[in-house]
Amino acid sequence: MWTWFHRLASPPTFYRFAERLAPWLLIAGLALIGVGVWQGLFVAPADYQQGDAFRIIYVHVPAAALSLSIYTAMAVAGAIALIWRMKLAEVAVVSAAPIGASFTALALVTGMLWGKPTWGAYWVWDARLTSELVLLFLYLGVIGLNQAYSDPRTAARACAWLALVGVVNVPIVHYSVQWWNSLHQGSTILSAEAIANPKMAPSMLKPLLMSMAGSYLFFGAVWLRRMQNGVLVRERRAKWVRAFAGQALLAEGSNARPGMAGPGLVEAATPRQGRQDDADRGRGA
Template sequence: MNWVWFHRLASPPSFFALAERLSPWVLAAAIPLLLYGVVGGLWLAPADYQQGDAFRIIYVHVPAAWLSLFGYTAMALAAIVAVIWRMKIAECAVVAIAPVGASFTALALMTGMLWGKPMWGAYWAWDARLTSELVLLFLYLGVIGLQQAVADSRAAARAAGLLAIVGVINVPIVHYSVEWWNSLHQGSTVSKIGKPSISANMAWPLLSMTLGFMLFFGWTILRRIQAELLWRERGTRWVRERFVSLPEMSGD
């Protein structure tokens, strides 16, 4: 197997250039998907026969919850690569994903609480899904805290990466908590095997929002990795040559 592409991608200048080319296209694809999801979810989709218009929070809550799991899984995979192969790009990915993933997790929790009030009569219940999602937020914050606590950036990334790898066990717990325990949280409606229990005119805006959130998540991560690379590589020749008009980035 030819691994030239892998080594080329691991090169900071090559990855930076690739991210620079991809980022505008990713953002351009995300915007119309998000616009359609907002219009379709808030105006075109009919009210739910049981929950009324309160169900519309699903168009933010579900994509945010899904990305909280996806982000942590991606961070853990990047951490594995960083710990085993000591790849700087992977270390930067761990640093970049943690705050973004934490933000989506917090958004999922907040929208879940707002949705829970009219449905359950309370903003919070120590439900299996809610509790495991809260643990996920704490894991994200732990990774961020370790990154900030260690002065050396590479040592910090490795320490944070180890926590990310250990904490990934919580991802399947969050996902399957509704099935494993007697949960107040409703089960899957779109991705379950068989016929989805959501109508098409409700499902299409939800799928559009989810894909739009994913692309926005990807765009944010690419930009954050670029920023982290520039900081770590600020004393290298390729950064000086690329940003010749920025003498303050020439290194310490």
């Protein structure tokens, strides 16, 4: 287990591993999301209380669950990056932040759209909503901090510290509906009580679980892809990247064996892409 872990932490091994895994995660994730959302919108019955308005749950709940999971994952990767100084974990931290911010924003927007018809208000300052908004700002802080440093390693490690300190907000978001009397309803699927005694009819629950699982797989695929790009940019001077890039260009030029390297590799490994990333960081080419 440990040797496997260590080998995976080496950038070229990770790159090849991710190259193989990401497409499958993406296909499986999109398929599950597709079926889950389709069943949720058209097959599942309307709710006895909320009617059709409850169907936004099939987007809102996966997004909200991911917003918390991604931040937790970022903090774990951050701890690994800081304790063992592992380059791959640093890349993992900064790669996850924009995805997490997107899911958090999605959870907030869908929550507001759900709140208006059911509660009667788009926004209330209750503990769940406020702490989720704080979570969005924490993500934005990580993204901004990453761009403030010109050295990517320093930037990533600063982000790791911020992720670690900010992670105290995650249990607050999750337990806010239990700790405080809140307008937001309690947990339908993610609490001990709910697991023992399901709070959702099976015909409604199944699509929800599918779209949730799909969202996690989709996140996995996007995260791996972003990490691959991050690794390539950081290691652009390393022999293995040059060898890869050479191979890829060769394959592209002769058009003989396009299968030698995936299209993602060609895209990301050409110098153009590397410079673009530098420009993103505000350093200029």
